[in-house]
Amino acid sequence: MQRILSSQLTAQVGQTVRIAGHVHRRRLLRSVAFLIVRDAAGLAQVVVTDAAVRAAVAALPEETVVEVVGTVVANTAASAGVELTAPTVRPLGPPAAPPPFDLYRPTLTASLPTQLDHAPVALRHPTRSAALRISAAAVAGFRAALDARDFVEIQTPKVVASSTESGANVFALDWFGRPAYLAQSPQFYKQLMVGVFERVYEVGPVFRAEPHDTVRHLAQYTSLDAELGYVADHRDVMAVLRDTLAGMLDTVVDRAGAAVARLDVAVPRVPAEIPAVHFTEALRIAAAPADEPDLAPAHERALGEWARVEHGSDFLFVTGYPMAKRPFYTHPDPARPAYSNGFDLLFRGLELVTGGQRLHRHADYLAALAARGEPVEPYAGYVDAFRHGMPPHGGFAIGLERLVARLTGARNIREVAAFPRDLNRLTP
Amino acid sequence: MQRILSSQLTAQVGQTVRIAGHVHRRRLLRSVAFLIVRDAAGLAQVVVTDAAVRAAVAALPEETVVEVVGTVVANTAASAGVELTAPTVRPLGPPAAPPPFDLYRPTLTASLPTQLDHAPVALRHPTRSAALRISAAAVAGFRAALDARDFVEIQTPKVVASSTESGANVFALDWFGRPAYLAQSPQFYKQLMVGVFERVYEVGPVFRAEPHDTVRHLAQYTSLDAELGYVADHRDVMAVLRDTLAGMLDTVVDRAGAAVARLDVAVPRVPAEIPAVHFTEALRIAAAPADEPDLAPAHERALGEWARVEHGSDFLFVTGYPMAKRPFYTHPDPARPAYSNGFDLLFRGLELVTGGQRLHRHADYLAALAARGEPVEPYAGYVDAFRHGMPPHGGFAIGLERLVARLTGARNIREVAAFPRDLNRLTP
Structure with a gap:
């Protein structure tokens, strides 16, 4: 039977x-x-x-x-x-030993550290597994949205010879006797692959040696990366991101409906056009000093509230972040070169996605590194490729766990990762 | 316009x-x-x-x-x-510097090392990009086949406190001052997640510090992992693998038809039932001594030829490998405990997939580790979970690059990886 x-x-x-x-x-x-x-x-x-x-x-x-x-x-x-x-x-097996907490109660009463210590058992609880089902559906939606737009999936190295995002917060390892690092992002590789496929995406682990123990950082998280060529500027990237996000949330409802109901998730509507404000305007809205170089969490919360009240939107683009606060591969705003063609997407007042237009001319890379006093040599394999013709391009990266945590209202990002890794946690 | x-x-x-x-x-x-x-x-x-x-x-x-x-x-x-x-x-940019080899010729004439040194440019050649399109389609087919069978996608840690497959060939790293290792497989995690979702899969990087420079090994490759619970034995796993493989190849034809044509790939038919021979029978077919503990590459080639001639099949299961040659979590054949419920799938005479039934009783894990003289402590977080009830289960892992190389007839696995990593190669 x-x-x-x-x-x-x-x-x-x-x-x-x-x-x-x-x-x-x-x-x-x-x-x-x-x-x-x-x-x-x-x-x-x-x-x-x-x-x-x-x-x-x-x-x-x-x-x-x-x-x-x-x-x-x-x-x-x-x-x-x-x-x-x-x-x-x-x-079908021997009698089970009692778990360290009751799985049959409506909620897990054990503390989060206890749950994480016993993750293989804690994840069996319907509230914990529901978050992971939502996560799986969100990833499926990410891929489906981009597949439908002729993106090609890529797999890139997670061990690199030099750090991608900055020299800090990087894990060092021994690669057959040579120093190497865990990739902080697939940034360089996805850009290079734009020269091959024009539009690419990758779903994979990234590693940040975050020296702080916060509720919103993991040392390994899943990055949903996309990059596309032949853009006019960052706004073409934002349009693809908008559609991708809408596809992800639709898929969450379609494929993880029971999990959505279980966690009482209010799946947000993505506006046909997500409201966007320039960084300088964002500072004004958040009542921050006009010379602030970046947005603090409190500013982001104020902006989230403003987007909800003024636009009825859970989402808000902030564009034109100052170049000084963006990575060297960021494309400046041609009209105001101190500001960038980079953007963040805030979701309910929390940064969820970072993206923007990138430099695509070899000379611009050399100038950008020189302006920061950084040598070209560690980036040679990446920067050299731009000598051989690259289209204007840009892209974005969505932190999967951060999205799911914000969606489900989890207070700690560790609640939505199966086996989180952080400053203190390397097992199970 | x-x-x-x-x-x-x-x-x-x-x-x-x-x-x-x-x-x-x-x-x-x-x-x-x-x-x-x-x-x-x-x-x-x-x-x-x-x-x-x-x-x-x-x-x-x-x-x-x-x-x-x-x-x-x-x-x-x-x-x-x-x-x-x-x-x-x-x-749309400055004049390009000439690539180190001509991309407009029908084939790339540069040596493979030269191509790999200049991967961002070499991959633009249609023969190289075609292999990566086939790869992307194969992964999409893997997911679609398993999604249709109620598997849930998972993301698991790539940095672990102890090695999974064996103490050898493991990359060590410094995790906030503690020793850690790159995961050689998601084996333990996918098993533990069977207790949560019954059926799970993961597509992700795995790391093997292969000290040899061969045409069929990479130090990082993409592992397509699946695991399912409530199996009678390994044959239930083999049936799912058969259907998954058929789905992958169908998707390659559907989604990467132009790439298949470009590389003149003969996409094999997967028989409704893939022929299977027991290890002892495989030794006889390959004319190997009856006391051989494992199959050598020459044996696998002979078996591939046998399957083609006798069964008209590009695929052959070899079941019942000796326990001595399988990892400690392997379930023995209850009728012949020196042999396992583990299998390999050969594709045209090359091992492509390894799988089998796993142990699911806590006491069996303790006994298996003790029999190998291995301490339990490094595996505690994994083994302990089996105290809390786990169904009979098994799974398999497909090496993506190995599949695509064999499918496309690539002589070197590095031809089908965008940015391969090996003993000597850490860039680009």
């Missing part, structure tokens, strides 16, 4: 079926016992009246993996409207 | 259009000049008769990025059946 999932039971009333899953909960009442089985699709209630089966169930602690064969009976009192009766129950 | 791609020209005869791309080739004849523009979709021929435009084209070396506005005219002599006439030509 083929195993079926708990979600398929309602279509099988009157039939004898086989299900399998973890023992989620047992309730041993005087005249009857209830066994709740948890599988990938949800929960199934099994009603036990036979004394021998009851004794067997009594000996199977929560989380033991079992197989149940029984008859499906409609029961409006059961949560799914059906339950299994006259069951045989067979363990 | 919106830019269009070269592939769209045939539908625009008589219209004035804008295209853009790299100068692929110029031919300056006495009475006319031809400019071939290469974009993401292919090549477009531009006919220049105007003296001033001709002079401009003469000053634009190959690989310069240009924009051309002209009138589309049917010409059966042109390769696409159309060409652009009466053009204006505008460079």
Whole structure:
């Protein structure tokens, strides 16, 4: 008999079926016992009246993996409207040791550090797994949106000879006796691949040796990177980002609807045109001094609130960040060279995406590095490629965990990563 | 005027259009000049008769990025059946420096090391980019096949506290002052996630500090990993692998048809049931001594030939490898405990996929580690999870670059990786 999932039971009333899953909960009442089985699709209630089966169930602690064969009976009192009766129950492994916290309660009461220490078990809780389902759907939506726009997926090196984003916060390693670094982003590679495919994306891990323990930083996170050529300026990039984001959120609703409901997520609407303000205007809106070189978190929150009130939008582009605060490959605004063609996308007052137009002329790279007092040599393999013709281009990078955390209202980004890595955490 | 791609020209005869791309080739004849523009979709021929435009084209070396506005005219002599006439030509950047090898020739004549040294330019050649398009399609097919079977995509740590596959060939790094390693596979994590989602997959980089310089090993490659619970044994895993592989190859044909044609790839048919032989039988077929503990490359080639002749199949499963040669988490064959429920899939006589059933009982892990004289402590976070109930499960891992190399007939796996990493190569 083929195993079926708990979600398929309602279509099988009157039939004898086989299900399998973890023992989620047992309730041993005087005249009857209830066994709740948890599988990938949800929960199934099994009603036990036979004394021998009851004794067997009594000996199977929560989380033991079992197989149940029984008859499906409609029961409006059961949560799914059906339950299994006259069951045989067979363990598929030895009795489980009790987890360090109860998985059958509506919420996990253990502290986050305890959950993270026991991640393989904590992630079984529906609230934790729901966030990861949303994450998977968001990634699928990212790819689908870009596939539909003729982007080509790439895989690039995660170990590099020189740091990409800055000399700081980089993990060093020994590469067959040579110094090397974990890639902080696929930035250089995705740009170079614009010369090959015009439009590329990558989903992959990036590494930041963040020396601070904050609720919004991970030392490894999943970066959703896209880059496209033949743009007029950063606004072409922003338009693709807008459509990508809309595709991601649509896919989250389509493919992770149950998870969205479980976490009570209000999936935002992406406006047909996301409001955009220039950095100088953003400072004014946030009541920040006009000579601030960057936006502080409080400024971002004020801008998020402004976008909500003024535009009814959860999203806001801030464009034209000062060149001094952007990486050397950033393209300046031709009309105001102290400002960049770089942008951030704020989501509910938090920076979610960074992007912009990049330099595409070899001479501009040399000048940009010289202006910062940086040598060309560490970047030679990257910069040299621009001698051989590169189109105007730009791109963006979305932090997956940051997006999911903001979407689900998680207070700590570690809640939406399966096995987070940070300053203190290298296991499990 | 919106830019269009070269592939769209045939539908625009008589219209004035804008295209853009790299100068692929110029031919300056006495009475006319031809400019071939290469974009993401292919090549477009531009006919220049105007003296001033001709002079401009003469000053634009190959690989310069240009924009051309002209009138589309049917010409059966042109390769696409159309060409652009009466053009204006505008460079989108400075004149390009000549690449170190000609990109306009049908094949790249530079040696592979030279190509790899100049990867950003070499990958622009249609033969090199075609392999990467096939690679992208194969990954898309992997995901689609598993998505359709209720697998959930996961992202797992690439930096770990202890090595996964063996103590050897591991890259060490400094994690905030603590020793850490690059993950050799997502093996432990995908198993643990079976306890959460039952069926999971991951596409991501893995790292092997291979001390040898061979044509079939990379120090970083892309592993396509899947793992599923509630299996009877390894044969359930093999069935999913068969369907996944068929889906991947179908997607390669659907999404990368032009690349398949370009490289003259004979995409193999995956039999409805891939032939399978036990390891002991495989030794006999390969005329190897009966006490060989593993299959040598020559044995694999003989088996590939046997599968082709006897079964008309490019694929062959070898099951039941000796336990001594498989990792500690491998499930033994209950009937013959010296042999495993592990398998390899050979593709045209080369190992392409490794998989099998895994241990799922905590006590079995302790016994397996003890039998190998290995301490439990480095694996504690992994092994402990099995105390809390895990279903019988198994999985497999496909080496993406190895698959694409074998499919395209590449002699060296480095031909199908954008920026390969090996013993000697850390740039570009």
